[in-house]
Amino acid sequence: MRSRIVAALGALACVAALVGTAAAQRRGEPVRGADELALGPDVPVVVGAPAGPPVTGQALEERSWALDLGIRCPVCQGQAIAESPAESAKHMKRQVRAMVAAGYSDDQVMSYLEHSYGEFIRLRPRAEGLNLLVWALPLTALALGTLIAVVVMRRRGRLTPPAPGAAAATATRPPAVDPALAPWLAQVRRETEGDDAPHNGR
Amino acid sequence: MTAATEQGAKRGGGVSWPVLLVGLAIVSPLLWILASGIGKDPHDIASPLIDKPAPAFALRTVEGDREVTLDSLRGKPVVLNFFSTWCVPCEQEHPALLAASRAFGDRAAFVGIVFEDTRDAVTRWLDRHGGRGYPVLIDVGGPAAIAYGVYGVPETFIIDGGGTIRQKFKGAVDFGTIRAALEEVR
Numbered sequence: 093m094r095s096r097i098v099a100a101l102g103a104l105a106c107v108a109a110l111v112g113t114a115a116a117q118r119r120g121e122p123v124r125g126a127d128e129l130a131l132g133p134d135v136p137v138v139v140g141a142p143a144g145p146p147v148t149g150q151a152l153e154e155r156s157w158a159l160d161l162g163i164r165c166p167v168c169q170g171q172a173i174a175e176s177p178a179e180s181a182k183h184m185k186r187q188v189r190a191m192v193a194a195g196y197s198d199d200q201v202m203s204y205l206e207h208s209y210g211e212f213i214r215l216r217p218r219a220e221g222l223n224l225l226v227w228a229l230p231l232t233a234l235a236l237g238t239l240i241a242v243v244v245m246r247r248r249g250r251l252t253p254p255a256p257g258a259a260a261a262t263a264t265r266p267p268a269v270d271p272a273l274a275p276w277l278a279q280v281r282r283e284t285e286g287d288d289a290p291h292n293g294r
Numbered sequence: 295m296t297a298a299t300e301q302g303a304k305r306g307g308g309v310s311w312p313v314l315l316v317g318l319a320i321v322s323p324l325l326w327i328l329a330s331g332i333g334k335d336p337h338d339i340a341s342p343l344i345d346k347p348a349p350a351f352a353l354r355t356v357e358g359d360r361e362v363t364l365d366s367l368r369g370k371p372v373v374l375n376f377f378s379t380w381c382v383p384c385e386q387e388h389p390a391l392l393a394a395s396r397a398f399g400d401r402a403a404f405v406g407i408v409f410e411d412t413r414d415a416v417t418r419w420l421d422r423h424g425g426r427g428y429p430v431l432i433d434v435g436g437p438a439a440i441a442y443g444v445y446g447v448p449e450t451f452i453i454d455g456g457g458t459i460r461q462k463f464k465g466a467v468d469f470g471t472i473r474a475a476l477e478e479v480r
Contacts, residue, residue, distance in 0.1 A: 120409075
């Protein structure tokens, strides 16, 4: 009974912490009614008229969410606005949704935010210029590493199994010794054969 | 360990120089990129709005008695300060902004824009910190903050008489900084 009470109190404390955190994140005046889809006054100046027709319903939510996943929260550490509880992130999500609802394309939405914040606002950098390193280096490193691994393993003979006839032939004779190692191997054999012989008095 | 096994150990511990050199060639630029970023604030990025037209805004004052637009301020330089009551550097710079507005208010317009805050909190805060020396506007929903690319408060923009952003200051500003900035746009 006591453990159930403790578990219930713990759950209550967690819920209270979550609610408190959410409340602490709400720092500004609430946005209501038509303001939910109000565009910033400079949007038409920066990106012109909407490229397409207004969007509503499921399409609006899906496109907004997809965009939100690619936009950096300006006050967070590497988080998308889709995942951030910060007030700034909520404002930006609202602006993105308003632009999508008005018919602006994904490119127009990103261009508008880039105009204000710079390329840093993109979580996925454009594949151009120095940014190409971000996209090309990991793939190049993977390909190069795989190539090196294959070459090294082939040299050691692990990737090329011997033909059945060759296996039988090599089984009847001792394996070839690297000439550079032969003197060392001979020394080891002399010393180990000497260790096998009985020692005086032991 | 016998002399033979010592020799063998030395010979068997060899390094593949080609592999090492290729690895260094790949890793060195990455280490250089990483090292060049150490100590830098990733949010301290130059504003792309410098020397560009200041974004328009139309916001109501905290008192709610009137709307202020950027267009209405055209003709003289504007000191546009984004701030919040929960921001410590904002509290530190407010006396300097008040003093500057009194000293230079005849030749420049000073405007405060509240960032992520409520009217009640701002009203109480202004009453505690020297009152209102210039219009303070409330940015409900953050459209002005987004338009100006505000990463965090305080941020102060210096806009010339033609409506072009000339400078942006991140962090608290002092009287001397504001005076020097206004001298540049005169």
